[in-house]
Amino acid sequence: MLGYSIGRVSLVAAVVSILAIALAEAFSVTIRDDIQVSLANIVLVVLFIVAGPAAAVVGTLGVVPVVIFRATDRWGLRTVFNTGQGAVSAAAGGYLYAALTDLAQVEFPSAAAIGIVGLATLTYSLVNYFLVAGVVSVSSPDPFLATFGSMVPAMVMQVPTALGLAIMAALLYLQSPWLLLALAVPVLVARYALRAFERLDTSYDELVHGFVTAIEHKDLYTRGHSERVSKLSTLVAEELRVPYEQRRLTAYAALLHDVGKVGVPLCIINKPGPLTDEEFAEIKKHPTIGEEILQDIDFLAPAIAIVRFHHERLDGKGYPYGVDGEQLSQIVRIVTAVDAFDAMTSTRSYRRALSVEAALAELRRCAGRQFDPTVVEALASAVERVGWQPTTDFASEMHLHGRQIPIGTAQERLDPGGGNTAEIPS
Amino acid sequence: MKAVNAPLLRGVLTLAGLGLGVLWWQLDGLDQGLGLTEMLIFAVAAAIVEPLLIRQPRGLPISVSVAVIATAIILGASPVVTAAMAGVAWIVGSVIRKDPNLKSQDLLGRMVAVWALTGLAAVGQTVMPYVWRGNDPQVASFLSIGATVAVSVGILVGLPASQALAETQGRRRHLLKRVWEAVVGTRLAGPTIVATAVLGALVYPVLGVWTLPTMLIPLLAARVGLQRLFVSDRAYEQTIRAMSRLPERFDDGPVGPVPRGHGVRVGQLAREVALEVGLPARRVTDVVRAAHLHELGHIELENDADPTAKQLAAAGGRVVRQVSSQLEPVAAIVETHGDLQSVPIDDDEVGLPARIIAACCVLDRYGPDLGERSQREETVVRLVRDVGDLTVVSALLRVLDRQDGAWAAT
Numbered sequence: 053m054l055g056y057s058i059g060r061v062s063l064v065a066a067v068v069s070i071l072a073i074a075l076a077e078a079f080s081v082t083i084r085d086d087i088q089v090s091l092a093n094i095v096l097v098v099l100f101i102v103a104g105p106a107a108a109v110v111g112t113l114g115v116v117p118v119v120i121f122r123a124t125d126r127w128g129l130r131t132v133f134n135t136g137q138g139a140v141s142a143a144a145g146g147y148l149y150a151a152l153t154d155l156a157q158v159e160f161p162s163a164a165a166i167g168i169v170g171l172a173t174l175t176y177s178l179v180n181y182f183l184v185a186g187v188v189s190v191s192s193p194d195p196f197l198a199t200f201g202s203m204v205p206a207m208v209m210q211v212p213t214a215l216g217l218a219i220m221a222a223l224l225y226l227q228s229p230w231l232l233l234a235l236a237v238p239v240l241v242a243r244y245a246l247r248a249f250e251r252l253d254t255s256y257d258e259l260v261h262g263f264v265t266a267i268e269h270k271d272l273y274t275r276g277h278s279e280r281v282s283k284l285s286t287l288v289a290e291e292l293r294v295p296y297e298q299r300r301l302t303a304y305a306a307l308l309h310d311v312g313k314v315g316v317p318l319c320i321i322n323k324p325g326p327l328t329d330e331e332f333a334e335i336k337k338h339p340t341i342g343e344e345i346l347q348d349i350d351f352l353a354p355a356i357a358i359v360r361f362h363h364e365r366l367d368g369k370g371y372p373y374g375v376d377g378e379q380l381s382q383i384v385r386i387v388t389a390v391d392a393f394d395a396m397t398s399t400r401s402y403r404r405a406l407s408v409e410a411a412l413a414e415l416r417r418c419a420g421r422q423f424d425p426t427v428v429e430a431l432a433s434a435v436e437r438v439g440w441q442p443t444t445d446f447a448s449e450m451h452l453h454g455r456q457i458p459i460g461t462a463q464e465r466l467d468p469g470g471g472n473t474a475e476i477p478s
Numbered sequence: 479m480k481a482v483n484a485p486l487l488r489g490v491l492t493l494a495g496l497g498l499g500v501l502w503w504q505l506d507g508l509d510q511g512l513g514l515t516e517m518l519i520f521a522v523a524a525a526i527v528e529p530l531l532i533r534q535p536r537g538l539p540i541s542v543s544v545a546v547i548a549t550a551i552i553l554g555a556s557p558v559v560t561a562a563m564a565g566v567a568w569i570v571g572s573v574i575r576k577d578p579n580l581k582s583q584d585l586l587g588r589m590v591a592v593w594a595l596t597g598l599a600a601v602g603q604t605v606m607p608y609v610w611r612g613n614d615p616q617v618a619s620f621l622s623i624g625a626t627v628a629v630s631v632g633i634l635v636g637l638p639a640s641q642a643l644a645e646t647q648g649r650r651r652h653l654l655k656r657v658w659e660a661v662v663g664t665r666l667a668g669p670t671i672v673a674t675a676v677l678g679a680l681v682y683p684v685l686g687v688w689t690l691p692t693m694l695i696p697l698l699a700a701r702v703g704l705q706r707l708f709v710s711d712r713a714y715e716q717t718i719r720a721m722s723r724l725p726e727r728f729d730d731g732p733v734g735p736v737p738r739g740h741g742v743r744v745g746q747l748a749r750e751v752a753l754e755v756g757l758p759a760r761r762v763t764d765v766v767r768a769a770h771l772h773e774l775g776h777i778e779l780e781n782d783a784d785p786t787a788k789q790l791a792a793a794g795g796r797v798v799r800q801v802s803s804q805l806e807p808v809a810a811i812v813e814t815h816g817d818l819q820s821v822p823i824d825d826d827e828v829g830l831p832a833r834i835i836a837a838c839c840v841l842d843r844y845g846p847d848l849g850e851r852s853q854r855e856e857t858v859v860r861l862v863r864d865v866g867d868l869t870v871v872s873a874l875l876r877v878l879d880r881q882d883g884a885w886a887a888t
Contacts, residue, residue, distance in 0.1 A: 237670060238674060
């Protein structure tokens with residue numbers, strides 16, 4: 053039809069193509085929660101060059117077993133979509149390569165042919181992302197253009213990388229298929245390192261959580277506080293579309309924000325009545341001590357301000373430095389608000405937990421002076437979205453040591469006379 | 479036993495390297511060669527990528543420029559060209575990195591290493607005069623097997639070995655073990671660099687200067703993975719070290735039971751002693767971690783508690799186990815360091831690391847002024863009494879001797 057015929061693919065070529073794509077897809081690596089890198093794109097471009105577009109299209113069937121194995125739900129739909137969009141993308145790129153090289157009468161690896169490979173790779177990627185953006189925008193409230201636009205940075209990184217690797221792989225293959233082993237070494241090292249990173253990342257997570265648990269173990273009232281602040285801060289950061297890496301740092305810094313309290317005597321932290329000036333002065337040191345403990349952890353450096361400033365206020369009346377809102381970054385403001393929210397919604401030695409509604413009302417009352425209004429509203433949305441509940445329970449009455457915990461406010465603990473500037477301690 | 483004479487060792491290695499490079503002319507170089515323009519382009523590329531280091535846990539960092547220089551060597555560049563390339567790249571990289579620890583002898587060492595590697599390539603080609611040619615006549619790939627193998631061995635073994643020797647800091651014992659560990663430590667980056675250099679040499683006849691950006695793509699992809707692993711590993715160790723501060727005093731804060739910086743000092747000293755007694759790298763890591771965390775038992779106890787060493791160590795072991803199940807070997811060392819009688823003297827798995835930490839802890843707490851002879855003798859007596867292991871005590875004294883010579887006069 054139209055004077056052009058679709059090439060045939062021998063059985064051997066078809067099987068090799070399918071196996072190659074299946075292996076490449078199976079060896080994909082997760083770089084972070086939302087980004088997975090697959091070598092299938094590179095294998096497809098190599099197939100355009102050395103075996104022809106029909107082999108590349110047939111090769112996309114290699115995706116089927118991998119998708120079925122990995123899919124956690126709707127595996128049928130996912131398989132059909134992934135295979136279909138892969139085949140359409142491969143056809144677009146592959147037949148463009150074949151048509152242009154025929155038209156220009158050039159052969160790989162001439163300079164013109166390499167240029168055409170670049171164009172074909174770009175076409176393949178554009179069609180691929182176009183189709184993926186389409187299905188994502190249909191299944192989410194985000195418009196198509198916004199979805200496609202968010203994928204452009206990944207595409208900008210992926211196309212040159214895939215092109216360079218594919219050209220090299222094709223050149224090596226034409227000399228001898230065994231030479232591909234040389235290309236496999238850095239690729240396998242990259243995969244091994246990323247998988248090792250995933251395992252180490254999990255271990256690090258366990259380490260930090262373990263330390264915080266050990267520190268909080270003695271204090272019945274604040275057990276779990278850092279964990280909750282970390283989780284809720286991450287949710288609020290997602291509401292505010294904070295970039296992934298910053299969210300990750302925020303989660304860790306929030307988990308460690310009260311580590312400086314380890315040196316504050318428990319009798320002061322859990323004192324049921326009002327604090328004296330000397331006792332409050334001791335508590336006010338914990339952000340500085342926490343910063344000193346954590347300052348040598350390089351990867352936390354961009355978020356160490358969270359530990360340093362988590363008791364500061366927009367109006368400059370916080371502690372220990374008394375800085376104003378201009379010096380408080382968005383992630384600091386997030387943790388400040390979340391810290392106060394969790395303090396209000398958990399039972400302490402000096403008062404019982406407030407309800408979520410009462411705590412949010414208190415935050416809104418102090419918004420603009422103590423807390424960032426945007427952050428407070430994002431916190432309210434996050435709390436509603438996940439159905440956050442206050443922490444009011446103890447394992448048994450024995451843990452309360454037979455005491456009655458008043459239903460007063462935290463304000464009364466700090467300033468029974470009404471003169472203290474801290475409205476909501478945590 | 480006297481320490482290694484580091485300047486003498488470096489001198490011997492330098493002369494050997496220079497001699498090896500001279501062999502390149504004796505053996506008429508390689509069958510291939512690079513033109514002047516091509517060599518200049520390689521030099522520029524090496525300088526551009528020099529600041530990009532491939533860091534890996536437990537391994538010495540390697541610059542991406544090594545792959546570029548290795549490709550030039552395999553393609554037939556002479557020792558003068560490659561050494562100059564390495565030197566220029568090093569200078570540019572140093573300026574960009576602004577590393578205050580760089581010395582001129584590092585530049586010389588770098589140039590001599592590359593000079594020697596070029597000579598090694600010529601030796602390889604002479605010993606193994608086999609040539610591989612590609613199937614496709616249009617591409618005309620050509621590779622000297624001998625030169626490629628020699629360069630590969632040089633990068634995989636020679637480079638980490640020479641770096642390890644340069645960093646022995648006078649430690650003579652277990653030198654070969656440390657060199658081997660350095661070689662094993664680069665088992666990821668080394669083969670990647672070699673594979674990249676071979677790839678570059680194979681595709682250079684077709685792609686020409688475009689080889690350089692193309693061949694670096696897979697290497698940089700591997701670097702991304704290794705960099706993430708390195709950062710994560712470093713974060714893990716730094717966090718453990720940070721946690722050593724939990725039971726310590728702070729200048730402007732509440733009084734803690736442990737002197738400020740005690741955990742970090744004990745960790746540094748314990749690492750040196752562990753290397754001195756010849757513990758493998760993996761165990762040295764456990765020793766350092768245990769040293770950082772050995773006082774952690776204080777956070778489980780009440781502030782006004784006055785525990786025995788055994789009680790404190792047991793509490794520390796419990797806390798470490800609670801933190802992470804993967805720190806079990808560390809927990810065992812922590813709880814043993816306060817109860818050394820509970821393990822046999824010949825127990826190297828837990829007992830030896832525990833005795834190392836006990837000795838370093840005693841020294842940091844009770845050995846304030848080693849310049850005073852009477853205090854030195856008192857400290858040695860205390861160490862022998864509290865630790866009961868002469869191997870550990872003598873290793874500790876050797877480490878101190880190298881560090882400040884305070885013990886040399888006794």
